[in-house]
Amino acid sequence: MCGIAGIFLKDHSLEPKLGALLAGMLTPLSDRGPDSAGFAVYGEPAANHVKLTLRAPQGYDFERLLRAVGPTAVPPEVYDTHVVITIPDERQAAIVAQIDTMPDVSIVGQGTRMTMFKEVGRPEQVAKRFGLDRMSGTHAIGHTRMATESAVTTNGAHPFTTGPDQCLVHNGSLSNHNAVRRELQRNGLKFQTDNDSEVAAGFLTWKMGEGASLAQAMEASLGALDGFYTFVIGTESGFGVLRDPIACKPAVMAETERWVAFGTEYRALVDLPGIDSARVWEPEPAKVYFWERH
């Protein structure tokens, strides 16, 4: 099972509503993935700054953490168990090193535009805890998880990120992830979990690090990754979709002049503006689909 929702806006006037649109898409997918949920939102960048999304246990004293980080030009934003700090590029390495010494705090995601939130629980409740419906941005992807391959933990919740502004959500299961993980580790990649989907994210990060475009990296994963998968991938500027060659997992896409959206089921798309006149289709197996901001 599991459910995926993704939306990429073409009409800038919809950007303030991005989070509300994604929240509306995730709720019907709760049936497919009641264990945990997560989402990545690509919002406004601040010049020469990077956003770190940090997670700590419930009730953690973020004030203490923020004092340790020191003052920032953009005020930190606390969302339940997560906090987003926007820090100057030149201080990133020092602050990341400092956070690494804090045993209760982990870095969920980092990038110029991407913020990322994930928790165990029913997806509609997870979305509410983080106030997803108030977030704005250009594109966002989310996931509702029914755990099969590894435990129900926050670390096992999607999306997975292994590089700045890059994230991946996955419906399916990979069969050769241990072999691919070892190969990627030899190439210097670090993984936080034993999860198969994190390996897929790592593979794309590695490919793009080698100079491939998102589309080329996705194309390469068709040969490298074995198993069942529908991936939706976010980057700083784009949004991609890929299904395995036998199209084991369901997928529906819809497009209007204002947006492109992905849903594991059509139910996820029914409240999008103008859906009744949208082009609705099933993405073909082993075909790379992607959209980029201009």
Added chain:
Amino acid sequence: MPTIDLTNTTLRELNGALHKLSHESNETLWRVLNPRGLHSVAAGIDAPIQVEIEGHVGYYCAGMNQRAYVVVRGNAGQGVAENMMSGHVHVQGDASQAAGASGCGGLLVIDGNASARCGISMKGIDIVVKGSVGHLSAFMAQAGNLVVLGDAGEALGDSIYEAHLYVRGSVKGLGADCIEKPLKEHHKAELQKLLSAAGVNGSVDIGEFRRYGSARKLYHFHIDNVGSY
């Protein structure tokens, strides 16, 4: 004419009402509004009624259908008309995977494309797809007819038994034990009948179709293969 709006009626209430209909019911035309991708809409009907669904449906729409004529004015998710016994299901948009799976009878017409595994394990159903079908269509198809006006994907008719396959466009590849066979006069007559039933009259040249079926080497026991068991 009962009109059911699924934004204020539950799916269970709709299907419950349809299941209660007797064969002599005078409520023969039903309209269903706002299906919003719900699963199992109008599944399990056993009455000679007409159900018109206005919008896209989710999985298993009109599954197990008997006698009813079900129209979907939109796309259908996986397994539309799966295990249909009789009647007629008409999808005016596209259908997702496994359309008409295991169907024993009746007619399924899809105006758009059907994706992978269309007619998988069909057992007597007739399926007419006006667009194209995806990979592994008619996998292990036992009986009935699959007519495709467009193209077929990879591994058409893999491990096929005795279903008849007619494809007008290109076939990306044939599955194990599926071969092209001559299109004889009685096949043309069969095809003509199916196209007429699907509302395709005159606009399509029967001669453009090619016929595929079983080579009958896989599902018949052959003494030379005894060592393989």
